Amino acid sequence: MTDQLERLNRLPLRDNLRGLQPYGAPQPHVPVLLNVNGNTHGLPAKVHAAIVAAVGEAAAGLNRYPDREFSQLREALAGYLGHGLGPSNIWAANGSNEVLQQILQAFGGPGRRALSFPPTYSMYPLLASGTDTEYVTSPRAADFTLTAEAAGEAVRRTRANIVFLGSPNNPTGTALGLDVVEAVYEAGAASSAIVIVDEAYAEFARTGTPSALSLLPGRERLIVSRTMSKAFALAGARGGYLAAAPEITDALRLVRLPYHLSAVTQATALAALEHADALLANVEDIKGQRDRIVEELSALGLAPAPSDSNFVFFGGVKDPRVVWQGLLDAGVLIRDVGIPGHLRVTAGTEAETTAFLGRIRELV
Structure with a gap:
């Protein structure tokens, strides 16, 4: 055992965090x-210039708190996504990881269970541990695909309260058919499962690959999460968001930190969306x-x-x-x-x- 680990173990750390390694590459x-x-x-140069100008303008008001509801950004994101979405369907945070964390804070916790299908994004179990949510898995097929039948059965068997579906999935890069999302949503009815379709890489999908955004109407437990780190080249700005029923965004207001999205982040994201x-x-x-x-x-x-x-x-x-x-x-x-x-x-x-x-x- 290293000295660093020994010092950590002397602290009253939660039991479910002991022995874990932080995320990192x-x-x-x-x-x-x-x-x-x-x-x-x-x-691109014109996007860089637009962001610099927008951040410069925002800097003049940094002595004041930012718009807590990030109203302009929610409106711009709804316009970008389309699918009949409005600002009440949109939530944003500092990267999609914080979006996922807030979902777990609102719907996970002690006595709740989160399910995913490895190999998949390595942050899912860490987010679960951070919120003291039990994390369970169900395997994919040998070729790393996931069928509607297998996914639905896993949800029913585990009675999961939260389900992570990466589409396109990291690290395999494969997208899910909408039948998988529909099957998981239906199977989760008995446990009122929140179903998260993580579409961090959606803009890179091949022609004809569907988005779960089309499934949102009438499904109040379905969430589609996105990021501006990839397609929008804003990994350093930390901007992520989701689309869901308005009651989902109302739930996240209960756990978000005050003024969690800075004026600089909002200005950066708005300028980028104007040059999508x-x-x-x-x-x-x-x-x-x-x-x-x-x-x-x-x-x-x-x-x-x-x-x-x-x-x-x-x-x-x-x-x-x-x-x-x-x-x-x-x-x-x-x-x-x-x-x-x-x-x-x-x-x-x-x-x-x-x-x-x-x-x-x-x-x-």
Whole structure:
């Protein structure tokens, strides 16, 4: 046991937090960072200028508290999402992780149970632990897919109070059919389960991939969460949001911290939304690089999963750690997600993608 762990264990830490590791990904300084599914393209010049101007204007009023209801931002987000949504359907926070945390604060807690389907986003169990919510899982198929029948049965069996559905899922990149969401929602009726469809990567989905936003009418327990970190290249600004029935946003007001969304964050997000077209043009370029990765990895005899995200999860790797280290030695950092025979790489710029593909050809 390390000295640091011994000191931590001397504190009256909650039992369900003992032995846990904080969330984190390696952050070495290398030329090509393709490990955290960020948007490596950066902000277009006109978007950068618009954000600087908006933040400068907001700075003049930083002696005052921000709009607690972030009314303009909710209206702008509703307009961006469409689907007949209005400001009362929208909630926002400091990244989609805080959105998910607030959902668990409102609907989870002692005596409540959260369900997810690994491999999936590693923050789900940590968010559950942080709110003292029991965390249970049900496996996916061998090819990492999830059927409506399997998902519905898991909800009924566990009597979950909260269900996480990643679509597109991290780390596999695969989107769910709406039949899975519908089956989970129906199966959750007996336990009044809140169903969260985490669509953090939705803007990168292939043509024809549906969004769970279309399922919101008439489903007051359904939540669709999104982020501005990926498609909008605002990972450093920390902006996430959800769409749901108005009563969901009313519930989150009971647990949110006062003035939780700063004036600077609101101004940044509003400026970005005003230039959504320019930012989504970069999304199309990223999708092209993603498809290029899938095609070239397949040609190398590897097994990339079909991806609706800005990353590619691929199998067929004899020794993932050796390949990961070989890439790092060449200045390219990808993610070892701990799944035997598999690795994950973010789709970057054309130059970054070329660097990754050139090195992995040498390694495999």
